Amino acid sequence: MLLDASLRHFDPDRITSPAIALRVETTRNDNETPVHRHRKGQLVLALRGAISCEVPHALWMVPPNCAVWVPGAMPHSNRVTPNARICLLFVEPGATALPHRCCTLAISPLVRELIQHLADQPHEYAADSATGRVARVLLDELPNMPVEQLHLPISDEPRIRHIADALTRNPADRATLPEWAARVATSERTLARLMLRETGLSFGRWRQQLQLLVALRRLAAGASVQQVSAELGYESVTAFITMFKKALGRPPGKYLTSLTRTSG
Numbered sequence: 001m002l003l004d005a006s007l008r009h010f011d012p013d014r015i016t017s018p019a020i021a022l023r024v025e026t027t028r029n030d031n032e033t034p035v036h037r038h039r040k041g042q043l044v045l046a047l048r049g050a051i052s053c054e055v056p057h058a059l060w061m062v063p064p065n066c067a068v069w070v071p072g073a074m075p076h077s078n079r080v081t082p083n084a085r086i087c088l089l090f091v092e093p094g095a096t097a098l099p100h101r102c103c104t105l106a107i108s109p110l111v112r113e114l115i116q117h118l119a120d121q122p123h124e125y126a127a128d129s130a131t132g133r134v135a136r137v138l139l140d141e142l143p144n145m146p147v148e149q150l151h152l153p154i155s156d157e158p159r160i161r162h163i164a165d166a167l168t169r170n171p172a173d174r175a176t177l178p179e180w181a182a183r184v185a186t187s188e189r190t191l192a193r194l195m196l197r198e199t200g201l202s203f204g205r206w207r208q209q210l211q212l213l214v215a216l217r218r219l220a221a222g223a224s225v226q227q228v229s230a231e232l233g234y235e236s237v238t239a240f241i242t243m244f245k246k247a248l249g250r251p252p253g254k255y256l257t258s259l260t261r262t263s264g
Helices: 109-121 130-144 158-169 178-181 188-199 203-220 223-233 237-248 252-260
Strands: 019-025 042-046 051-055 058-062 067-069 079-080 085-092 103-106 151-153
Touching: 019 109, 019 130, 042 058, 042 109, 042 130, 051 067, 058 067, 058 103, 058 203, 067 109, 085 109, 085 130, 109 130, 151 203, 158 188, 158 203, 178 188, 178 203, 203 223, 203 237, 203 252, 223 237, 223 252, 237 252
Parallel strands: none
Antiparallel strands: 019 085, 042 067, 042 085, 051 058, 051 079, 058 151, 067 103
């Protein structure tokens, strides 16, 4: 990642160990890596702050104490909030039974500590060494981590991408589907069909999911519920909390607390 000069030339694929980990501190500003890929799968764990990871056709959100799993050889780029603390875990193909698709995992305290411990060890180690045994436990535990539904389907289709980019820049934009159709020079019916075909979601559901990911990123970066509600264009804090609770099962404060109460 481009978060630290020592990592710019780091190539995880040159190391044969089944799992290697790195701990990374970011600077005050948002940091973003260019699109890249590697043979090893990559788990990006947020210890503090938040990470968004873009892969083909989807954007994934990683709040504190969650991690995004990117299978080996999949193109991806990561963006990290200011002053975040993260761990990168690189896993050899076939070393653990994680999905062959990108997903966000809720990470248990045990797995979090195992990853951080591995980050303090040499990258090359014998399978029967103490580090090798830690790696085996970690790789056995990873498939048991529950999946969080924190992703936004996106598309390279120019009209959908234009809307996604515009709403990412200004998530408070409350333009209706007919208004967006006029902006991208198509009919309302065509845009509705296009959105469903390209993302699997209606326009309203898709925009809500985008706002949810923006909200999580801002809340994880330290913004208040009131600030985020206003930034997303909600008429009241109550309306924003209702949307958030319906989507994730808990109001924003309790959801973030549940993710961060064991962080250290």
